[in-house]
Amino acid sequence: MLKRIFLNLVALIFTLPLLVFAAELGTPSLEDIEYPDDEPPTTEEIELGKVLFFDPRLSLNEKQSCATCHNPEMGFGDGMAKGLGTMGEGLGRNTPHIYNLAWSSIFFWDGRAQTLEEQALGPISAPGEMNMPLPQLIKRLKKIPGYQKLFKAAYGDSGINKTNIARAIAAFERSIITRNSAFDRYIQGDKNAMDPAAIRGLALFEGKARCTKCHDGVNFTDDSFHNIGVNNNDVGREKVSKAQGMKGAFKTPGLRNVWLTSPYMHDGSEPSLEAVIRFYNRGSEGIAGVSNLIKPLNLSEDEISDLLAFLAALTDPIIIERPKMP
Amino acid sequence: MSFSKKILTSLLPLAFAGGALADTVTAELEFTKRPPFAGLIYLVDNKSTNSQITIDQKDKQFTQKLQVGSSGQQIKFNNSDNVEHNIFTNETKHSANFDVGLMQPGATSEVALNWQENSIVRIGCKIHPKMRAYIANILSDYYQVLDFEKKKKNYQIQIKDVPSNLTTMNLLMPGYKSMEFELQPGETKEVPISKKGKQRGTLKLSRQ
Numbered sequence: 001m002l003k004r005i006f007l008n009l010v011a012l013i014f015t016l017p018l019l020v021f022a023a024e025l026g027t028p029s030l031e032d033i034e035y036p037d038d039e040p041p042t043t044e045e046i047e048l049g050k051v052l053f054f055d056p057r058l059s060l061n062e063k064q065s066c067a068t069c070h071n072p073e074m075g076f077g078d079g080m081a082k083g084l085g086t087m088g089e090g091l092g093r094n095t096p097h098i099y100n101l102a103w104s105s106i107f108f109w110d111g112r113a114q115t116l117e118e119q120a121l122g123p124i125s126a127p128g129e130m131n132m133p134l135p136q137l138i139k140r141l142k143k144i145p146g147y148q149k150l151f152k153a154a155y156g157d158s159g160i161n162k163t164n165i166a167r168a169i170a171a172f173e174r175s176i177i178t179r180n181s182a183f184d185r186y187i188q189g190d191k192n193a194m195d196p197a198a199i200r201g202l203a204l205f206e207g208k209a210r211c212t213k214c215h216d217g218v219n220f221t222d223d224s225f226h227n228i229g230v231n232n233n234d235v236g237r238e239k240v241s242k243a244q245g246m247k248g249a250f251k252t253p254g255l256r257n258v259w260l261t262s263p264y265m266h267d268g269s270e271p272s273l274e275a276v277i278r279f280y281n282r283g284s285e286g287i288a289g290v291s292n293l294i295k296p297l298n299l300s301e302d303e304i305s306d307l308l309a310f311l312a313a314l315t316d317p318i319i320i321e322r323p324k325m326p
Numbered sequence: 327m328s329f330s331k332k333i334l335t336s337l338l339p340l341a342f343a344g345g346a347l348a349d350t351v352t353a354e355l356e357f358t359k360r361p362p363f364a365g366l367i368y369l370v371d372n373k374s375t376n377s378q379i380t381i382d383q384k385d386k387q388f389t390q391k392l393q394v395g396s397s398g399q400q401i402k403f404n405n406s407d408n409v410e411h412n413i414f415t416n417e418t419k420h421s422a423n424f425d426v427g428l429m430q431p432g433a434t435s436e437v438a439l440n441w442q443e444n445s446i447v448r449i450g451c452k453i454h455p456k457m458r459a460y461i462a463n464i465l466s467d468y469y470q471v472l473d474f475e476k477k478k479k480n481y482q483i484q485i486k487d488v489p490s491n492l493t494t495m496n497l498l499m500p501g502y503k504s505m506e507f508e509l510q511p512g513e514t515k516e517v518p519i520s521k522k523g524k525q526r527g528t529l530k531l532s533r534q
Contacts, residue, residue: 023386030418031476031477032476037501037521037522038360038521040361105455105456106455111455118498183510195431211387222386222454222456223454223455223456224386224453224455224456225452225453237452241426241452242412243412243425243427243428243452243453244427244428245410245412245428245453246412246452246453247455249453293409
């Protein structure tokens with residue numbers, strides 16, 4: 001008996017250094033949002049951002065709005081493996097969802113934007129995406145009386161300019177908040193909020209399935225970059241950071257509403273959450289540069305099913321009424 | 327020598343040493359909104375006894391929010407975490423730019439502190455962007471690091487043993503312009519704390 005306790009203690013001592021710190025899962029607090037200049041946006045600012053977000057006139061040929069790819073009815077994605085630009089050309093990566101970006105510290109799959117304001121202007125002006133030169137966009141918006149009024153209401157005399165366009169869209173994006181899922185109700189004490197399979201799935205998520213090695217914290221992301229072994233030629237974070245060991249690394253996406261955001265991975269290569277779990281279960285062995293966090297999991301079919309139930313418990317759809325265009 | 331003359335002789339050097347007598351600066355810093363991540367308040371001097379700075383990383387965080395060094399020192403980075411890190415800074419406005427490269431768990435690395443004096447620069451990790459800490463470059467031993475908390479708006483400051491000839495103070499906080507002001511021995515004053523033209527707090531100082 002004593003020998004067994006001793007062996008268990010020895011095993012624990014040797015295992016402890018291998019454990020990776022994971023921020024606690026929970027419900028995100030509105031008080032933890034870091035607004036630019038510590039000022040929460042005004043209602044007018046969010047409303048203007050919402051109108052801009054849904055307006056196809058923000059693209060050169062007036063065919064594509066931000067919401068075309070970040071479609072609220074499709075989990076703020078587009079349902080496609082890889083996105084499409086306004087001129088019809090294919091993009092290189094899957095359209096990321098935009099839930100709970102208010103808590104995010106870095107943006108895009110490769111982290112090339114440091115702020116949501118910077119991110120907001122990127123796809124508008126990118127030649128392969130909305131293809132709209134910003135000076136041309138400003139001229140276009142200035143000709144629309146409705147926008148003159150909306151910008152005046154939000155920003156006073158500073159009016160229609162690049163900074164205010166970015167601020168407004170970012171303000172709207174920060175308002176896309178999900179934090180009332182079955183999981184949230186469960187951890188707040190409603191033990192009936194999640195079914196037994198989801199409760200078992202939560203234990204797997206934090207334990208055997210190793211999900212919280214990356215999908216940790218209140219938004220189920222460490223906001224960090226990992227090469228998980230999706231085998232393609234995209235160098236990802238390496239190109240932006242010029243850092244060693246970042247080849248093929250991409251930002252960990254948050255998992256709130258993940259049930260709504262298929263397909264998955266930065267290249268949209270996994271069509272379903274079941275496929276994603278089976279991908280991780282295999283462990284990406286033999287692929288160069290894969291993070292040492294990725295290992296075979298040996299999950300049973302029942303355990304895969306339980307994990308799926310838990311991921312479904314992160315669902316809290318956001319209904320957005322499309323605004324009237326000015 | 328009479329007894330009274332002896333006492334006078336003993337007290338005289340003390341009276342002339344008045345210029346170098348030590349003061350205590352106390353202050354109350356109050357924010358109207360959420361305080362910044364960290365800060366540093368100090369008396370401007372021309373020398374420092376700071377030894378080498380050691381910056382550590384654990385649980386995907388820097389173990390201290392702000393550390394103080396001075397030009398020419400080496401900054402030693404430790405990775406006491408069980409994941410890789412890649413510390414860097416690129417604050418060109420303070421001429422600060424380094425990248426220590428990939429650090430495996432247990433690894434150490436050193437860089438020289440060689441950027442603009444009287445500034446703080448942010449350091450981060452290329453792998454874990456939420457990680458942040460600041461390194462100040464100042465020539466002074468008379469300072470207090472301000473470890474702010476998100477929900478606490480009021481902070482007490484005390485800097486002891488300040489030589490009376492040091493009268494220029496500086497407050498450095500991320501996102502705020504450097505604030506320099508004078509504080510003479512015996513003086514009490516109130517300094518508004520502003521950010522982008524808006525008042526965000528008040529610093530009430532006294533020096534005894």
